[in-house]
Structures are given as C-alpha cells and as structure tokens.
Amino acid sequence: MRSEMNYYKFSRDEWATFHAHNFASVSDAELTQLRSLNDMISMDDVKKIYSPLRHLIHIRYRDYQQDEYTLSQFIGVPHHPHPFIIGIAGSVAVGKSTTARLLQLLLSRAYPDRSVQMITTDGFLYSNAELERRGILDRKGFPESYNMDLLIHFLNNVKNNSGVIRAPKYSHQIYDIVPDEEEVLDHPDILIVEGINVLQLPSKQPIYISDYFDFSIYVDADPALIEQWYLERFGMLLDTAFTDPTNYYYQYAIGDRNEAFQMAKDVWRDVNLKNLNEFILPTKNRADVILHKTHDHLIDEVALRKFN
Numbered sequence: 001m002r003s004e005m006n007y008y009k010f011s012r013d014e015w016a017t018f019h020a021h022n023f024a025s026v027s028d029a030e031l032t033q034l035r036s037l038n039d040m041i042s043m044d045d046v047k048k049i050y051s052p053l054r055h056l057i058h059i060r061y062r063d064y065q066q067d068e069y070t071l072s073q074f075i076g077v078p079h080h081p082h083p084f085i086i087g088i089a090g091s092v093a094v095g096k097s098t099t100a101r102l103l104q105l106l107l108s109r110a111y112p113d114r115s116v117q118m119i120t121t122d123g124f125l126y127s128n129a130e131l132e133r134r135g136i137l138d139r140k141g142f143p144e145s146y147n148m149d150l151l152i153h154f155l156n157n158v159k160n161n162s163g164v165i166r167a168p169k170y171s172h173q174i175y176d177i178v179p180d181e182e183e184v185l186d187h188p189d190i191l192i193v194e195g196i197n198v199l200q201l202p203s204k205q206p207i208y209i210s211d212y213f214d215f216s217i218y219v220d221a222d223p224a225l226i227e228q229w230y231l232e233r234f235g236m237l238l239d240t241a242f243t244d245p246t247n248y249y250y251q252y253a254i255g256d257r258n259e260a261f262q263m264a265k266d267v268w269r270d271v272n273l274k275n276l277n278e279f280i281l282p283t284k285n286r287a288d289v290i291l292h293k294t295h296d297h298l299i300d301e302v303a304l305r306k307f308n
C-alpha cells in the first residue's frame, strides 16, 4: 500500500484481499449473469476488484442508514429513509456506464428486497437544437452544454422521495435527446448516477451536484487508451448503423471508413480530450474511490480516499 496525501493506493492484488468474511463474495450465478451483460468484462476483475468494492459500498450504505436514523432521532421526527446515491465520474468512453451497470447488478443481488436503479447525466445535455441556438454545438459534454438546474432539481427530488421521477433521455444512436421519451425512476433505495460531470462544481449554483452523492467513484485511465476505447466504440456504432438511416452514424457507416475514423479522431482530440483535461480530470480527487484501468480495461490500481 502507498499512502499519498488524502488517498491510500492499492495494487490489484492488495485490493483483492479485502474480501469480506461476513459478506458474500460474487457467486458463480452472478458471474454468469454478468457475462451476458457484457461478455468483454473480465470476470477476474469482478472477483478481485468489484467484490471488495461492493463490500465497501455495503459498509458505507449501512453507516449512511444509521446516520439518517440518528439524525431523525435527534430532531424528533419519524425516520423515512432517503435514497443512497452513488456517483460515477470519468472521461467520455472510459467505461462509466459499463461500471454502473455492473454495480447495479451486483448491488441488486446483494439487496434483493431493495430497488437499485441507475441513470446517466447524458439526458441532461441540452438538445442539439438548443446547443445550436446557443452556438455551442461543438461543446457537447462541456459544463455549459448541460442543464445543471434541471439535474440539481432532479437529484433533489430523488433524495426527497418525490414519487415517480422523470428525466430526459439521451441516445448515442441519434446523438441527441430523444423526443417524447423519458427515463423513469420509481422509488429507488439506491441510485447510481453516471456521467462525466457528476463531480463538477458549477459556478452559478449554490448547491453542488456532488452534495447529493453518498459515495463516489472516478474511473481513470491513460488518455491514449481511452482514445482507443472511444474509437472502438465508434466502430461498433458504425457497424450497427448501416441499415438505419435515422441513426446519426448512418452517413459515416455508408461512407469511407478511413475518413469516418479520421473524423472521430479529430472529435476525440478537439472535444473529448480537451474536456477531459480541462474539466473532468480536475474532479478526480473528489472521488471516494478511484479505479485505475490499464490495457483491456483491466483495473491495476485502486485509490481509496482517507478522509471524508
């Protein structure tokens, strides 16, 4: 273990030893289910990294519920639990949504009588039409491209158990907000929120979105690797767009493949890498846990925040 400023840093093998004696590690049945979620996910990562991570979240969730109970006793009101919210931050294409889906599944299995739901902040991007109206279509993903007021109100409603809660829906396939469709949350006990901006501190609002998070994770990797994953995902989006003229990638899918990849490389360099360096990486040291990935998405180091 290395101790650095406000983080303990553990190698993959050190972290893997933090499995619990009183908390089930990931079972074979779960592994089978996870394989069908994304057959690229390393099952060794699930056992060595995600099993201890689930245990840590279990400890934090238990403490959170206890703290809420203690506070309600102190102010003399009945205890109504509020959802436990987990934020997952990191670059475009680093694997946030894959991590979020993996955790959702693992936590659902750990708490069969609780509702574990997930949402991405992509839905809080302004629509392409609105980005164009504001003259910032080439700034998609940057702080000003999100409706942060709406995101804060949404999180506030979730935290305060405001019933069925709706949010706009984003689609990578149409590269825009989907008209007439919504994401619906229905009384989650645990909510996972993933997005590039979840640990950002917007300058105008009196409340930070991170104020609503009870546990946070930053997924980290060398930008050269993330570019490779971005391009691989771009290739997959092209492969599925051939037959669908409504797909944003259709025009690239039926055109010259080399030119399409050149365009994607330019977008990575001019938009997503810039956003990573200027606005996403500076939020890394706010996370409770930093998962560092290397080749093939394998997690080689885990950093754990020392102080809350």
Ligand SMILES: Nc1ncnc2c1ncn2[C@@H]1O[C@H](COP(=O)(O)OP(=O)(O)O)[C@@H](O)[C@H]1O
Binding pocket: 038, 040, 041, 042, 090, 091, 092, 093, 094, 095, 096, 097, 098, 099, 229, 230, 232, 233, 236, 296, 297
């Ligand atoms: N653990 C993993 N193992 C294998 N491939 C992964 C893993 N995590 C992400 N990927 C792949 O990397 C790409 C980016 O992942 P994604 O979850 O879409 O990233 P993000 O939500 O951060 O944009 C996708 O093609 C995804 O399938």
Ligand SMILES: CC(C)(COP(=O)(O)O)[C@@H](O)C(=O)NCCC(=O)O
Binding pocket: 091, 092, 093, 096, 122, 140, 141, 195, 196, 267, 271, 272
């Ligand atoms: C919608 C996004 C901001 C969010 O990215 P995600 O974390 O879902 O990969 C991103 O995928 C994006 O569209 N960026 C703008 C530049 C581009 O890649 O086209």
